[in-house]
Amino acid sequence: MLRQCRQPFARLARPSLPLSSRILSRASARHPVRAASSSSASNSNSSSSSSSGDPSASSTSSSSSRAASILGISLASILVGYGIASVYPARSPDSSARSEPQYGTPEDFKRAIAELKELFGPDAEDIISTHPEELRIHGFSENDYHPGALHTVVLFPRSTEDVVKIVRTATKYRMPIIPFSGGTSLEGHFRGSEVGGICLNMASMDQILEINEQDSDMIVQPGIGWMTINEELKERGIPLFFPLDPAPGATIGGMLSTGCSGTNAVRYGTAKGEWFLNATVVLPSGEVIKTRRRARKSSAGFDLTKLFIGAEGTLGIVTEVTIRLAPVLPTTVAVVHFPDVKRATEAVIDVMNRGVGIQCVELCDTEFMRSVNLFGSSQRTYPERDSLFFKFQGPTPAALAETAKIVREVVKKHGGDGFDVARSDREAADLWADRKNALYSGLALVDGARGWSTDVCVPVSKLPQLVLETKQDLAEIGLVSTIVGHVGDGNFHALILFRNDEELEVARHAVHRMVERAIKLDGTCTGEHGVGIGKRQYLYEELGEGTVELMRTIKKVVDPLELFNPGKLYPDASDAPSKKNTPPSH
DSSP: OOOOOOOTTOOOOOOOOOSOOSOOOOOSSOOOOOOOOOOOOOOOOOOOOOOOSSGGGSOOSOOOOHHHHHHTOOHHHHHHHHTOTTTSOOOOTTOOOOOOOOOOOHHHHHHHHHHHHHHHGGGHHHHEEOOHHHHHHHHOOTTOOOOOBOOSEEEOOOSHHHHHHHHHHHHHTTOOEEEESSSOOSSOTTOBOTTOOEEEEGGGOOOEEEEEGGGTEEEEOTTSBHHHHHHHHHHTTOOEEOOOOOSTTOBHHHHHHHTOOOTTHHHHOOTTSSSEEEEEEEOTTSOEEEOSOSSSOOOSSOOHHHHHTTSTTSSOEEEEEEEEOEEOOOEEEEEEEOSSHHHHHHHHHHHHTTTOOEEEEEEEOHHHHHHHHHHOSSOOOOOSSOEEEEEEEOSSHHHHHHHHHHHHHHHHHTTOEEEEEOSSHHHHHHHHHHHHTHHHHHHTTSTTOEEEEEEEEOOGGGHHHHHHHHHHHHHHHTOOEEEEEETTTTEEEEEEEESSHHHHHHHHHHHHHHHHHHHHTTOBSOSSSOOTTTSGGGHHHHHOHHHHHHHHHHHHHHOTTOOBSTTSSSOOGGGSOSSTTOOOOO
């Protein structure tokens, strides 16, 4: 039976939930959702020889990395203390060579699927799918251009208990598990492994479990979208919202796992702030943990919630999350135009230092403004110049007016003109929609084109140099592109359009140069899209070998069989610099 997965970048419609603000019933069956289109690609699924059966039948891959040796850590002793040594036998601590993980064979995977069908009994038809189209949709994406392959099976768990059953079975048969949520990834996070495996689609787990209005937090399942959460809060008359705002189709599980943010980051920060209070996680051992209590702050040991934020599903499967909420305040939107990006950025730095109520500030280049004139939703005509979109925030209309007055004066000093503030809530919404629909208006600039969307981030003062050099580079290669940036925090996005494989390779090299440029400016290869497959090769250069190897050590301890989202986040050993102990350059 073919199920449908969430449509990337599409607004998700779902039935209204009951009015109770306490624990809501968990879904017993998955809601129907929109079908996602995906580009066709050949199946590169291949098998690897390995022993099958109980995990204790064979040893794991190499247990001790260089960083672990430096720290004097014995993986075996850690696993004993962690309570999973009986599940994951470790090699002797003197083994330092890094070996390839040993996965099951195609026959092992068939036995795993048969066992799962027995475990789920009458519900198996709703939870387990091997339909070819289902496998294609989940194994590939038209949002990125990274290598991938078909999964062996797609599973739709409905509860934490379902996930535990799946993880234990996958461990028994050495079967990779790749989590899937909203399907909006741009860096290949849910691409299939070349050996096959399980795609764990969390769409069935999309419920609000509890709302604590007085504490400004709520407990949700990972498959629910941030837009759905905010719509539900609004419908219930609760004056709170969840402020992280990535792609419209993004869900809480994926947002936590990639460390996302969005246009609101200048005011509310990112996922790596305090917006995720705790998480219920199924570990590769099958054990279920909760990272902390619901209190707003805690000094009780490590903040393990943050261990899973940005881990991209490589350390555990998130099944419940407690998220913080913020009060809804009045907002309005303004737009202003500049002679060049340098003066626009200088104006933003000046504005931010005034301490006025800025929720968002977005830099849009000339090509972006041209695309909005052609395909924008507000039906207005903008000057085709480097421009800033501001979203002001304040407790009263008077506060918004005061902020607009101060910003008008500041941007004028830096050469900004045409400063225009929305005259109504409807006009403000239309103006902001022009910014938020950047992907669609940009793609429409070239008939039949596809787009490579990528992001980097640098200190705000370095943003003008990054934008200028990138625009020059993109102009020289002859491909149409649009540039937008969350200029308040130095995050920079480019959409590069291409029509064929030859132009795709040109775009790929342009992205590489953009990343290298950002890292040399003391920036990062990704501000909010995550690492996945597309950016992992840059982590040694950005973070330094010691930091990357420490990440590997944690991965080895938690997931020694390397079953959870293999091939993502952690760079290949071949990407390491030849000189050891090289610190990150600054």
